[in-house]
Amino acid sequence: MRIGTVKELLDAQLIVGEGLLDHRVVSACGSDLMSDVLAFVKEQTLLLTGLNNPQVIRTAEMLDVSAIVFVRGKIPTPDIIEMAIDRDIVLLSTENTLFEACGKLYEGGLRGRIT
Amino acid sequence: MTRKDRMNSSMIQVYEIESGNFTKAGEAAGNIKKLLRQLGIDAGVVRRVSIAAYEAEMNMVIHSIGGIIKILIDPEAITFKARDTGPGIEDIELAMKEGYSTATDFARELGFGAGMGLPNIKKCSDDFIIKSEVGVGTRLEARFNIST
Numbered sequence A: 001m002r003i004g005t006v007k008e009l010l011d012a013q014l015i016v017g018e019g020l021l022d023h024r025v026v027s028a029c030g031s032d033l034m035s036d037v038l039a040f041v042k043e044q045t046l047l048l049t050g051l052n053n054p055q056v057i058r059t060a061e062m063l064d065v066s067a068i069v070f071v072r073g074k075i076p077t078p079d080i081i082e083m084a085i086d087r088d089i090v091l092l093s094t095e096n097t098l099f100e101a102c103g104k105l106y107e108g109g110l111r112g113r114i115t
Numbered sequence B: 001m002t003r004k005d006r007m008n009s010s011m012i013q014v015y016e017i018e019s020g021n022f023t024k025a026g027e028a029a030g031n032i033k034k035l036l037r038q039l040g041i042d043a044g045v046v047r048r049v050s051i052a053a054y055e056a057e058m059n060m061v062i063h064s065i066g067g068i069i070k071i072l073i074d075p076e077a078i079t080f081k082a083r084d085t086g087p088g089i090e091d092i093e094l095a096m097k098e099g100y101s102t103a104t105d106f107a108r109e110l111g112f113g114a115g116m117g118l119p120n121i122k123k124c125s126d127d128f129i130i131k132s133e134v135g136v137g138t139r140l141e142a143r144f145n146i147s148t
C-alpha cells in the first residue's frame, strides 16, 4: 500500500516526509512495546503506535521501517521530527485510536506479517 | 573500491554507554548500523546486528550502571561485545526467558520491559554468550557470520 493511501484512509496529518508518500509498505504492526516490534517486524513495515518518544524513531531505524503513524492525535516534538528527517522516515498523526487505525488499514487491504 | 578491498583489514569501534541517558540511547547502535552499511555488508546481516546492538544498548541504559560496547569487523564475521560494571544478573537462565523483565515503570512507559531483548539478541546472532556476576557486571558477546 502507498504511504499516501495510509494517510488518506486514516485521515492523517503529514508531519514530515512529503516526498516519500509514493513509497510502499507491505505490512503493518500496531504496538506500544518496542522490543516486541524489534522481535517480530520485517522490512517495509508500517509502524502504528501510541508512544511518542525518540525510541520509536530508533526502533524504526534499526528495522528499516519507512513510516510511523502516531495515534490518538499525538504530535512528536521537534527533536523527534528532526531524527525522522535525518533517517528518511515518514511521520503521520491520526486522531484514530490504535485499534481503529489498524482496523481501517486492514479493511483497506493491509495485513500484518508475523513470521 | 570493491567490497573486498574495504573488508581486507579488520576494524574495531568502541562506544561508551551511559546509564539512564534515554536521549542518547540508541546512538551507538545507529552508528554501528551506518558503518556496516558503508562497508557494503549484506542488508540482512546489518539488520540482525543492528537489532541486537540496539537491544543490548537499551539493556545497558535501562538495567546497568553503564559500560562499553565494542564492534569488531573482520572479513568472516562481525563480533559485538557489551560489557558493563554492574549490578549484574542473578539468574541468567531466568533473564533469558521471553517475558521475564525487571524494568522500571519509567522504562515501560518508553516501550521497553517486554522481556524480549535478550532472547531476541540470541535469535539474531549466530553465536551468543552472556556471563554475569552480581556486584561485578554483565558481559555479552554476539557473533554474526558474513557469508561470502
Ligand SMILES: Nc1ncnc2c1ncn2[C@@H]1O[C@H](COP(=O)(O)OP(=O)(O)OP(=O)(O)O)[C@@H](O)[C@H]1O
Pocket (backbone or CB within 6 Å): A035, A036, B055, B059, B060, B062, B063, B064, B084, B086, B087, B088, B089, B095, B096, B100, B101, B102, B103, B111, B112, B113, B114, B115, B116, B117, B118, B119, B138
Ligand atoms: N546489562 C544488564 N545489567 C543488569 N541486568 C540486566 C542487563 N540486561 C538484562 N538484564 C536483566 O535481564 C532481564 C531481561 O532482559 P531483556 O532484555 O530480555 O528484557 P527487558 O530489558 O526487561 O525488556 P525488553 O528488552 O523487552 O525491553 C532484565 O529485565 C534485567 O533484569
Ligand SMILES: [Mg+2]
Pocket (backbone or CB within 6 Å): A035, B055, B058, B059, B113, B116, B117, B118
Ligand atoms: Mg531489554
